[in-house]
Amino acid sequence: MKIGVCGIACEKCPKMQHGTCPNGSVGCVARENKFCAICNCAHTKGVSLCFECSEFPCETTKKGPISFGYCQYLAGKQ
Numbered sequence: 905m906k907i908g909v910c911g912i913a914c915e916k917c918p919k920m921q922h923g924t925c926p927n928g929s930v931g932c933v934a935r936e937n938k939f940c941a942i943c944n945c946a947h948t949k950g951v952s953l954c955f956e957c958s959e960f961p962c963e964t965t966k967k968g969p970i971s972f973g974y975c976q977y978l979a980g981k982q
Contacts, residue, residue, distance in 0.1 A: 934946035945957075
């Protein structure tokens with residue numbers, strides 16, 4: 905199972921299921937990506953997953969796709 909940089913299993917992502925993922929079968933990885941602020945942020949900070957960042961959750965993760973409250977819960981910051 906592939907996990908996107910945001911933490912969602914790629915196989916469950918609506919864009920992947922509908923064949924409209926801008927990264928194709930690779931899924932969302934940390935890289936420069938004009939379609940995804942989360943991918944850009946992770947790339948800039950040198951992490952593979954948002955959860956690896958010391959600033960997680962942040963303003964970028966508030967944009968989704970995972971609810972911000974859940975991100976706070978995962979980070980133990982709620």
